Amino acid sequence: xxxxxxxxxxxxxxxxxxxxxxxxxxxxxxxxxxxxxxxxxxxxxxxxxxxxxxxxxxx
Numbered sequence: 001x002x003x004x005x006x007x008x009x010x011x012x013x014x015x016x017x018x019x020x021x022x023x024x025x026x027x028x029x030x031x032x033x034x035x036x037x038x039x040x041x042x043x044x045x046x047x048x049x050x051x052x053x054x055x056x057x058x059x
Contacts (some may be wrong), residue, residue, distance in 0.1 A: 007044055008036040 002009050011018065011030060018030040018037070026043030039047065 003039075003047075004036065007039050009039060010036050 002012075004010075009027075011034075015030070018027070021027045021043070022030055025040055026046060027040060028038040030037045
């Protein structure tokens with residue numbers, strides 16, 4: 001829900017959460033000066049699946 005530039009998300013999450021996502025390969029290394037993080041292809045796919053499951057109605 002907070003994607004920009006196609007594959008980036010703002011880093012407004014707890015650092016422990018960001019580290020777990022990084023260790024699972026769902027995002028690029030969150031450490032650095034950038035205010036956003038790059039989602040991996042797997043991270044983008046998984047986030048879309050979760051969004052659809054949690055925020056859309058089945059037809």
